[in-house]
Amino acid sequence: MVNxxxxxxxxxxxxLGQKREEFDEKYLSKGESGNMVxxxxxxxxxxxxxxxxxxxxxxxxxxxxxxxxxxFNKRLFTTFMHYDRCPIIFNVVEELxxxxxxxx
Numbered sequence: 001m002v003n004x005x006x007x008x009x010x011x012x013x014x015x016l017g018q019k020r021e022e023f024d025e026k027y028l029s030k031g032e033s034g035n036m037v038x039x040x041x042x043x044x045x046x047x048x049x050x051x052x053x054x055x056x057x058x059x060x061x062x063x064x065x066x067x068x069x070x071x072f073n074k075r076l077f078t079t080f081m082h083y084d085r086c087p088i089i090f091n092v093v094e095e096l097x098x099x100x101x102x103x104x
Contacts (some may be wrong), residue, residue, distance in 0.1 A: 002037060002038055002043075002058055002060035002061055002064070003035050003036065003037060003060055004028065004036040004037060004038070004058050004060070005036070005059075006036075008058045008059065009023065009024065009028065009036060011056060012053060012056050012057075012058070015053065015056045016053075024036075026044075027039060027040075027044055041081075042082075042085055043061075045057075046085065049085055049086070049087055064086075064088075065079055065082065065086060065088055065089050065092075067092065080093075
C-alpha cells in the first residue's frame with residue numbers, strides 16, 4: 001500500500017480536474033490513524049503495466065518496489081503479489097532466479 005499525503009492528493013486531484021472530495025471518494029481510503037491510501041489493488045491509475053499519471057504519481061509510487069528500503073525481506077509477500085503486474089519486480093525476480101540457479 002502506498003501512503004499518500006494531503007499535498008500529493010491535492011496535486012493529483014487538480015491534475016485530474018477533480019475536487020478533493022470527489023477524488024477522495026473515488027480513489028482513496030483512510031485508515032484508523034488517518035493515513036490515506038489508494039483504495040484498489042491494482043491501482044486505478046495502472047493500465048497495461050504503465051502508470052497513467054506517471055509525472056504526477058505519489059512519492060511512494062516513485063520509490064516502489066522499495067528494494068532499497070531497509071527490511072525488504074519483511075515485505076516479500078507484498079512484493080510477490082505484484083510480480084505479474086510490475087515490470088520492475090518481474091525483472092528483478094527473474095534475474096534472481098538466473099543468478100541463484102533456480103530450477104523449476
